[in-house]
Amino acid sequence: MPNTLTMPAPAKLNRFLHITGRRPDGYHELQTLFQMLDWSDQLTFTPTSQPGLLFHCSDPALETDDNLVARAYRLICEQVDQELPVSIHLQKFLPMGGGLGGGSSDAASTLLGLNQLFNLNLDQPTLERLGRTLGADVPVFVRGQTAWAEGIGDKLTPIALDELWHIIVHPNVHVSTATLFSHPELTRDTPVSTIQPELAIHGHNDFEPLVRRLYPQIDQAFECCQDYGNARLTGTGACLFMTMPDQASAENVRHSIQDRLPDANVYAVRGRNLSPAHQHLSAGRA
Incomplete structure (x- = not known):
């Protein structure tokens, strides 16, 4: 068993999101199209001498028993009927509450990391099943591939997209997912589509009109971004994104938007078809 295992927990984009x-x-x-991003939180797993979890986070406010990392730990311990002796440190880099799936990805990388570190030999369907009890987005991170998703987001079909660059704008406002899902003005009858990769470009996000009405800072960010391309919400927000043809274009636009939206955080990130977490695990097995 290695002394430590360090795992990325990548972000995702919803390239479109239709509520049917x-x-x-x-x-x-x-229906949605999840794409992995080359931008991650980081989890470090260290075996300890005593059974149980020692959990630390770069944001002390997240060091709670209800954190998805701690919940994922308890689930996998129940599955294998043993209390794994481990210290987990979570270094947060991804914005919280931005629609990037950071918490779900942290949970998935916890399942994957513990399975690897302790040679538990749990197969992917088992890990996906455990992940599903933690949240609808967790299975796609466990599977680790860009995917077309249906159902509540957990019925996955792998799909390959061009690994393009994206501008991601986080307006530094918290969006209440529960409020949006229960809002009477939310569109809930978008027609069902067959699998169409082109929806990554031509689809829409059904939450966007409602979010723009309820959150002026997000609407302001959209107004700014429309000068550079077709901006779209990811998840329920608060982050929005635009697809760029190459890294140079992405960096130029990032600087321009950051100057115009000084209270927001603006990033240039590349899309990936294979999760950085799975790339890391594969490299470790080589």
Whole structure:
């Protein structure tokens, strides 16, 4: 067993997000296209001498028993019927509450990392099943591929997209996902589509009109970004993104938008079809 294992926990984009209905249990049916990003939180796993979890985070406010990392740890311990002796340090780089899936990705990388570090030999379907109990976005990070998603976002079909660069704008406002899903003005009847990679360019996000009405800072960011391209919301926000043809264009636009939106955080990030977490695990096995 290695002394430590360091794992990335990458962000994702919803290249489009259509809400196609509402189930009797209150969950929403949707279609979306998840793309992995080359931009991650970082988790470090260190075996300890005593059973149990020691959890630390660069943001002390996240050091709670309800954190998705701690919950993922407890789930995998229940699955293997042992209390794994480990210290986990979470270094946060991704904006929280931005629609980038940071918490879900942290949970997935915890499942993947513990499975690797302790040679638990749990297969992918088992890890995906565990992840699904933590959140609808966790399975796509466990699988680690750009994917077309349906159901509540957990029915996944792998798909390859061009690994283009994206501008991501975080307006530094917190969006309440629960408020949006329960809002009477949310569109819930977008027609169901067949798998179409071109929706990554031509699709839309059903949350966007509502989010722009409820959050003036996000609307302001959209108004600014429309001068540079077709901006779109990821997830329920607050982040929006634009696709760029290359890194140089992305960096130029990033600087320009940052100058115009000094209270926002603006990033240039490349899309990936294979999760950096899975690339890291594969390199470790080589």
